[in-house]
Amino acid sequence: MRSKNHLLNNSFSPTDFTCHWTLEKPANYIFEWESLKWKNFPFEIGKIQGLQSLDLSGNALYGYIPYSVSQLRELNLRNNSLSGRLNPDMCQMDALGCYDVSGNNIRGTGDISNNEIAGEIPYSIGSLQMARILSLEGNRLTGKIPEVIGRMQALTVLDLSENEFIGQIPPIIGNLSSIAKLYLHGNKLSGAIPPELGKLSKLPHLHLNDNHLVGALPAELGKLEKLFVLYLGNNFLEGPIPENISLCTALNRLNVCSNKLSGSIPSQFKNLGNLTYLNLSTNHFEGRIPVEVGRIVNLDTLDLSSNNFSGGVPSSVGYLQYLVTLNLTKNHLAGPIPAEFGSLRNLQILDLSFNNLSGQIPDELGQLENINSLDLANNNLSGLVPPNLKFPPERFYGNPLLCGSWSQSCPGTSDEGSSDGQLSKLIIALIVLVCIIVVLIVVLVALCYYL
Numbered sequence: 001m002r003s004k005n006h007l008l009n010n011s012f013s014p015t016d017f018t019c020h021w022t023l024e025k026p027a028n029y030i031f032e033w034e035s036l037k038w039k040n041f042p043f044e045i046g047k048i049q050g051l052q053s054l055d056l057s058g059n060a061l062y063g064y065i066p067y068s069v070s071q072l073r074e075l076n077l078r079n080n081s082l083s084g085r086l087n088p089d090m091c092q093m094d095a096l097g098c099y100d101v102s103g104n105n106i107r108g109t110g111d112i113s114n115n116e117i118a119g120e121i122p123y124s125i126g127s128l129q130m131a132r133i134l135s136l137e138g139n140r141l142t143g144k145i146p147e148v149i150g151r152m153q154a155l156t157v158l159d160l161s162e163n164e165f166i167g168q169i170p171p172i173i174g175n176l177s178s179i180a181k182l183y184l185h186g187n188k189l190s191g192a193i194p195p196e197l198g199k200l201s202k203l204p205h206l207h208l209n210d211n212h213l214v215g216a217l218p219a220e221l222g223k224l225e226k227l228f229v230l231y232l233g234n235n236f237l238e239g240p241i242p243e244n245i246s247l248c249t250a251l252n253r254l255n256v257c258s259n260k261l262s263g264s265i266p267s268q269f270k271n272l273g274n275l276t277y278l279n280l281s282t283n284h285f286e287g288r289i290p291v292e293v294g295r296i297v298n299l300d301t302l303d304l305s306s307n308n309f310s311g312g313v314p315s316s317v318g319y320l321q322y323l324v325t326l327n328l329t330k331n332h333l334a335g336p337i338p339a340e341f342g343s344l345r346n347l348q349i350l351d352l353s354f355n356n357l358s359g360q361i362p363d364e365l366g367q368l369e370n371i372n373s374l375d376l377a378n379n380n381l382s383g384l385v386p387p388n389l390k391f392p393p394e395r396f397y398g399n400p401l402l403c404g405s406w407s408q409s410c411p412g413t414s415d416e417g418s419s420d421g422q423l424s425k426l427i428i429a430l431i432v433l434v435c436i437i438v439v440l441i442v443v444l445v446a447l448c449y450y451l
Contacts, residue, residue: 125148131152132156135159138161143166150172150175153178154178155178156180157179158173158179158181161183163186169193173197174196185208188212190214191213192218193213198221199220203224203226205228211235214236214238216237224248229251229253233255238260247271253277255279258282261285264287265289270293270295274298275299277300278299283307288310289304291316293314295319300324301325302326308332309332315340317338318342321343321346326349329354329355331354331355333357336362341364342364347368353398357380377396377399378397382399382402385405
């Protein structure tokens with residue numbers, strides 16, 4: 001039996017709390033407090049007999065975490081103002097299953113001998129063999145990620161994100177066979193992505209973005225059959241995307257933006273039928289955009305901007321009926337804008353600027369009722385802008401042969417052609433009139449001569 005005691009949104013002060021609370025066993029008690037007026041962490045709280053789970057998240061607590069809570073199975077102190085050091089003795093809490101102190105200002109300490117090396121996670125963290133969740137996100141922890149974390153076989157969530165960790169990702173993390181969420185983003189991690197991560201067969205969420213990672217994407221990532229989210233953006237990764245990433249058929253979001261990746265988009269991406277978000281922007285990808293992209297039918301965001309793609313824009317992109325954002329700016333794309341884009345009924349953002357696109361803007365673009373951002377600047381487009389595309393003139397600048405409401409004249413447009421035709425007809429009429437007058441004069445002269 002688990003009894004949950006909710007003390008939410010109350011106004012308890014430190015004087016309201018004493019250490020004489022005794023709860024009858026065998027019940028397992030869960031306490032949740034929000035909006036407390038306590039300032040320091042209440043040291044006595046850990047002395048409540050029978051207390052199994054403690055949630056003090058979202059308060060304004062500061063100070064140190066006392067060892068008195070070592071009996072707990074779950075401890076949630078997320079989003080407070082706690083500071084100081086990660087108490088190495090906390091790592092002797094053998095029964096602890098969830099340890100969440102994210103969103104504080106905790107500085108980890110831990111020397112192998114005396115646990116007092118400032119800035120690092122204590123080596124004794126590996127003693128938390130029963131821990132299912134370890135969340136230290138959003139603190140100021142430093143140093144290397146200790147390899148002993150790889151021994152915490154019960155972990156399903158490891159969140160060390162938004163800290164100041166350095167060094168390489170320990171390959172031993174690949175031994176965490178139960179891990180479902182691995183969040184290491186927002187640190188200063190370096191080195192290559194360990195191929196051992198390919199052994200995490202139950203892993204749906206892998207966030208390694210915003211670090212200093214280098215090297216190639218390991219082909220072993222293609223073994224992660226349950227991978228749902230893969231974020232690798234804002235690193236220094238190089239080389240091509242492994243073709244076997246397409247084996248991750250559960251993949252829903254893929255972001256590798258702002259790296260040094262190169263090569264082409266694997267045509268096998270057509271197998272990623274569950275993919276809704278694809279961001280390959282700000283890399284060195286080249287070649288044609290494969291027509292198979294149009295077969296990733298559930299895409300709502302496609303960002304290929306700031307690369308070296310060339311050739312035409314495949315008309316198959318117009319078949320992506322759920323597409324909301326299409327960004328192809330700053331490439332070397334040429335040829336016309338596909339009229340099939342008019343079928344993108346959910347499209348809200350379209351950026352084709354800074355390419356070499358030519359021809360007229362398809363009238364079909366004017367039929368996109370949901371579009372609220374359009375940029376076609378700096379191409380070689382010509383003709384009239386469809387009247388339904390009511391966007392600022394700067395969204396069309398850099399196309400010398402393109403004209404719209406901002407233009408004084410429209411060279412090469414049908415309106416000019418019509419004016420030229422009318423002028424030609426007028427000139428012909430005048431010539432005919434002059435000829436008639438000349439003929440009449442000749443006739444009159446002839447009649448006068450014979451008379």
